[in-house]
Each structure stands twice: as C-alpha cells, then as structure tokens.
Amino acid sequence: MLDIKLEDIKTLFTEEQLQSKIKELAEELNKLYSGEEVYAICVLKGAVMFAMDLVKSLDMPLKIEFIRLSSYGTGRNTTGKVNAVDISLPDLNDKNVLIIEDIIDTGLTAKFLMDFIACNFKTKSTKFCSLLDKKISRKTEIEPDYYGFHVDDKFVVGYGLDYEGYYRNLKFIGYVE
Ligand code: IMP
Ligand code: MG
Secondary structure (H helix, E strand, O other): OOOOOHHHOEEEEOHHHHHHHHHHHHHHHHHHOOOOOEEEEEEEOOOHHHHHHHHHOOOOOEEEEEEEEEEEOOOOOEEEEEEEEEOOOOOOOOOEEEEEEEEEOOOHHHHHHHHHHHHHOOOOEEEEEEEEEOHHHOOOOOOOOEEEEEOOOOEEEEOOEOEOOEOOOOOOEEEEO
C-alpha cells in the first residue's frame, strides 16, 4: 500500500527547471556529437521520462535502445546488487553510445553497465548522462560525463523516479523526509 501521500512530497525541481536543464544538456550533446551518429540507451524504468524529453532535443542521427536494470530493492534502500532484467543490446561496435540514466546514487548500476558494454563491445565512444547525481552516496569511482543536477542525501521521486513503483508520473521531482 502507498504510505507516502502526494502532499508529503516537497518540490525539489519544478517542471520548468527540469525542461530548461534538459535543453542545456541537449545543446552540449548536440555539440559533442556534431556530424556523428548516436546510439542512445535508456535505462528503464527510471530514466524513461528524462530520456524521452532529452532525445526530442537531439538533432544528430540517433537510434534508441531500452534496457532494464534494477538495483533498488523495496522502499528507499539500495540492495547493492544490480539485477539485469533485460540487457539485450544490438551490435555496439564502433558506435557512439550514450547511456541515459535518471540518477547515479552508489554508482553500482552505472559501473555494471559501463563494464558490461566495455566487455562486450569496442565502441567508438561511451558516455554516461544522468539527470541527477547523488554524489554523497557513491561507492564506486564512476562519475557521469554529463548530469543535470546534484542532489544531497535525499530520497527523490517523480519524473521517472519511484517510491515502490509509485510517483514516476509526476512532472516535477520532489523529496520525502
Ligand atoms: P545506484 O546503482 O546505487 O547508483 O542506483 C541507481 C538506481 O537506483 C537509479 O537508477 C534509480 O533507479 C535508483 N535510485 C537511486 N536513488 C534514488 C532515489 O532517491 N529515488 C528513487 N530511485 C533512486
Ligand atoms: Mg534507474
């Protein structure tokens, strides 16, 4: 049962802030990949909103893949183990790969994915773009190449991020105390 009410969620980033940051990120990526093709990889489920808004502002030839990983168990605590629910990918050899994530927390998911790609393909480039960076809880040396906002040690929901599966549909990102 849902034990956090919508009115208990405090706004951290408004819809306007998110959308304007995404435009900025897209501009940087458009410069980076100018004249190149890109394979965008959206990490389900959390990154879906961010990825879909971001790719709309990218102007290079682009293909989108979806993979599904999970590391958060239930509630607000990470299990520390990354679960590859579906990681079927096309041939990424010699491709510019752009991984799109919702948040880097411990960094275990990011590390798992970067290692998986490095072990299986010789890409032209691999970049990691995360909407949020929760630097304080990092347990690996991984840093995103691009990120939207830093967040402190808060549990955040909305715009793809969930609490027990709920609140992914919010247009803003909020936190619960
Ligand atoms: P990491 O492997 O610890 O870096 O965790 C990454 C995944 O945990 C993210 O892709 C999110 O799906 C989830 N996650 C981490 N922090 C939060 C949070 O504050 N709210 C909701 N999900 C989170
Ligand atoms: Mg995620």
